């Protein structure tokens with residue numbers, strides 16, 4: 001497994017070397033950089049196309065024999081291509097049915113990723129449960145999820161439910177369903193349980209964990225892990241709690257392109273999570289979720305060295321914001337294509 005947390009120089013050398021070696025080689029033998037041998041069909045929103053398929057990435061991929069073809073949503077998928085790989089991130093039942101049907105009928109195409117597996121991350125409860133089920137012992141740290149409560153109906157009972165569960169204030173209030181809409185990212189901080197009744201279920205209420213205002217975004221691309229630091233919500237202290245009441249909506253601080261990597265940070269807060277912990281976590285989640293493209297938002301409990309919480313998992317996140325994603329994503333596509341060749345050694349090199 002490759003790990004690119006603090007971006008190791010050796011790792012970069014290796015990438016450069018691979019670049020030289022792979023130039024002029026094709027998938028399953030033959031070919032040249034000017035004759036793409038791996039065709040990647042993609043079904044993405046226009047926002048995603050812009051942030052992900054940047055010219056620097058597509059031209060690097062092209063130089064290594066990869067071409068990208070936009071899938072026309074108004075035409076049957078089976079009539080398009082042929083594709084070696086399909087990348088997709090679109091919401092809605094209709095698309096899920098189209099892509100599932102295509103997977104069944106075209107087992108020779110690598111569809112990244114299965115729609116049912118992606119669906120698992122569309123609900124903040126099922127997303128968190130995967131982490132809760134893990135047993136990460138002996139990995140130089142602990143990873144869990146914050147205490148939470150799911151509210152599906154009857155918001156009038158929320159204050160009672162919160163008190164009964166003995167949850168500690170403040171609470172982060174998140175829409176239960178994540179469907180890519182702006183609304184599914186409208187989050188609130190609730191300083192008292194009574195104001196919660198004004199919010200619209202289905203919701204998940206999560207204990208706010210102080211983490212020094214910094215979070216780790218762990219990007220998984222197949223076998224590769226990259227960690228970046230982003231600014232997050234500041235700690236909430238007892239004084240804040242005694243003075244503030246109500247629910248306050250907060251902005252999407254963590255997905256801003258601004259990285260915290262270059263800031264002058266307290267080393268106790270900013271130190272990267274241990275590599276063995278991230279490797280085990282990534283491996284386990286990749287397997288359990290059955291996904292190859294996702295990221296996690298992870299925080300370290302303030303005042304501890306090794307107590308971590310996963311607070312969010314996103315399918316096919318904003319790779320365009322990750323340094324050097326062009327190389328890692330190209331390598332990922334090439335490794336998928338070569339696994340396809342291994343699966344089908346008799347593959348016709350003229351077709352691929």
Ligand SMILES: O=P(O)(O)O[C@@H]1[C@@H](OP(=O)(O)O)[C@H](OP(=O)(O)O)[C@H](O)[C@H](OP(=O)(O)O)[C@H]1OP(=O)(O)O
Pocket residue numbers: 047048051089178179180181217252254255256295297312314315316317318319320321
């Ligand atoms: O657009 P970006 O680059 O901000 O990416 C978003 C992600 O930002 P991140 O890479 O984690 O900083 C973002 O992550 P967060 O939920 O903000 O942690 C989501 O993955 C978002 O997708 P969706 O709206 O949940 O379907 C992602 O949006 P899409 O690009 O998939 O529309």
Ligand SMILES: Nc1ncnc2c1ncn2[C@@H]1O[C@H](COP(=O)(O)OP(=O)(O)O)[C@@H](O)[C@H]1O
Pocket residue numbers: 146172174178184185186187206207208209210211215231232233253254297311312
């Ligand atoms: N339990 C929590 N404790 C502390 N901060 C949190 C917690 N949950 C979310 N946050 C903060 O809110 C941000 C958005 O929450 P997140 O669950 O990642 O939603 P989204 O899917 O919209 O990114 C996080 O990046 C983090 O800054």
Ligand SMILES: [Mg+2]
Pocket residue numbers: 254297312
């Ligand atoms: Mg998030």
Ligand SMILES: [Mg+2]
Pocket residue numbers: 178312313314
């Ligand atoms: Mg999210």
